[in-house]
Structures are given as structure tokens and as C-alpha cells.
Amino acid sequence: NAGVTQTPKFQVLKTGQSMTLQCAQDMNHEYMSWYRQDPGMGLRLIHYSVGAGITDQGEVPNGYNVSRSTTEDFPLRLLLAAPSQTSVYFCASSRGTGDSPLHFGNGTRLTVT
Amino acid sequence: GESVGLHLPTLSVQEGDNSIINCAYSNSASDYFIWYKQESGKGPQFIIDIRSNMDKRQGQRVTVLLNKTVKHLSLQIAATQPGDSAVYFCAETQFGGQGGKLIFGQGTELSVKP
Numbered sequence: 001n002a003g004v005t006q007t008p009k010f011q012v013l014k015t016g017q018s019m020t021l022q023c024a025q026d027m028n029h030e031y032m033s034w035y036r037q038d039p040g041m042g043l044r045l046i047h048y049s050v051g052a053g054i055t056d057q058g059e060v061p062n063g064y065n066v067s068r069s070t071t072e073d074f075p076l077r078l079l080l081a082a083p084s085q086t087s088v089y090f091c092a093s094s095r096g097t098g099d100s101p102l103h104f105g106n107g108t109r110l111t112v113t
Numbered sequence: 114g115e116s117v118g119l120h121l122p123t124l125s126v127q128e129g130d131n132s133i134i135n136c137a138y139s140n141s142a143s144d145y146f147i148w149y150k151q152e153s154g155k156g157p158q159f160i161i162d163i164r165s166n167m168d169k170r171q172g173q174r175v176t177v178l179l180n181k182t183v184k185h186l187s188l189q190i191a192a193t194q195p196g197d198s199a200v201y202f203c204a205e206t207q208f209g210g211q212g213g214k215l216i217f218g219q220g221t222e223l224s225v226k227p
Binding site for chain 1: 159202215
């Protein structure tokens with residue numbers, strides 16, 4: 001199994017551009033989520049989904065959109081990139097039950113200039 | 114506000130020694146706790162978890178202890194090896210059954226000296 005796969009690994013954007021970070025999992029997990037990791041701040045939840053067709057906001061949702069049309073995929077869209085969105089983005093998935101740990105991808109390092 | 118935090122941002126140990134990484138949490142409603150290891154350039158990797166109805170859980174070379182009275186969590190690594198060098202995060206769920214909606218601490222960097 002590949003687990004959680006994120007693409008691209010690196011991306012540079014100019015302020016105002018838009019892009020989509022891709023995330024796919026092959027574990028048939030119901031739950032998927034996006035986190036951003038900034039130096040000294042740990043991981044913060046952006047958006048999450050408890051199943052296909054269902055999404056909700058996390059701690060820092062502003063400037064990001066998500067959709068969940070299939071169980072496997074959970075793309076994250078940056079609508080108008082800003083320098084404050086420079087970060088490392090991690091996608092994760094889990095069975096979604098109360099005692100199932102998150103499995104993470106290896107991240108996308110995004111720089112907005 | 115509610116938070117999960119670590120007492121020590123960095124920890125340096127000698128190879129072969131035992132390591133203890135601590136974590137404090139503030140929400141008594143949290144019912145599931147997880148330790149992750151993150152190596153440079155990689156995503157967090159699951160190490161071990163514990164539910165709130167347990168005080169201790171052991172894995173391979175790792176033990177997690179939970180003290181609900183003082184809201185404290187620790188990760189013990191036995192016979193620490195150079196490959197254990199990484200940043201370690203504790204995380205908790207604050208919403209009952211939604212195991213994926215985690216709140217993370219800031220992390221502790223473990224450095225193992227050969």
C-alpha cells in the first residue's frame with residue numbers, strides 16, 4: 001500500500017495565484033484532513049472530511065477550500081495565494097473511529113513570494 | 114485556552130540511554146492521545162497511542178504513560194538509538210469519537226549522541 005500520497009512535493013507561487021494540492025489515500029479511510037506546519041507552531045488543522053461529500057472547517061480554514069467527491073481523494077485549493085500561506089502542508093487519513101490514529105503523507109512545501 | 118504543550122523543546126541523550134519526553138494537556142475531556150515521530154522532510158509517523166481508560170501502554174522500545182490526575186503524558190524510549198533522532202509530537206482528540214481531529218503540541222526535538 002502507498003498510504004497517503006501528496007503531490008507536488010515542492011511548489012513556489014506568486015501572490016494572488018491559485019493552485020491545488022493533491023492528496024490521495026489507498027487505505028479506504030473515511031476520515032481525511034489537511035494540516036499546515038509552521039516553525040515553532042506545530043501542526044494546525046485547516047479542513048477535514050468525515051466521508052465523501054462531507055467537509056468541515058478546522059482551526060485555520062481561511063484562504064483554503066476543499067472538496068471530497070471520492071473516498072480516496074481530498075484536494076486542498078488555495079484561491080488567492082498570500083505569503084502567510086508559506087508553510088508545509090500535510091494531508092492525513094484515518095478510519096475515523098475514536099481510537100484510530102492519523103496516517104500522514106510526506107507533505108508539500110509551499111512558498112508564496 | 115485549551116492546548117497541548119511540551120515541557121522541553123529539545124532533549125539530548127547518549128546512545129543507549131533511556132529518553133523521556135513529556136507533554137501536558139489541558140482538556141480533561143480528551144479521551145485519546147497519540148505520539149508521533151517526525152524526521153526531517155517527512156510527515157509525522159505514528160509511534161504509539163493510549164486511550165483515557167488506560168495508564169500505561171507499551172510498544173517496541175517505547176512506553177506511553179498517562180496521568181489523568183495531573184493531565185500529563187510521557188513517552189519513554191528505551192535504549193535510545195541514533196535513528197530515534199527526530200521531533201516528537203504529542204496529540205489529543207478533544208471531540209470524543211472523531212479520532213482524526215487532533216490538537217498537536219509544538220514538539221520536542223530529540224538528539225541522540227553516539
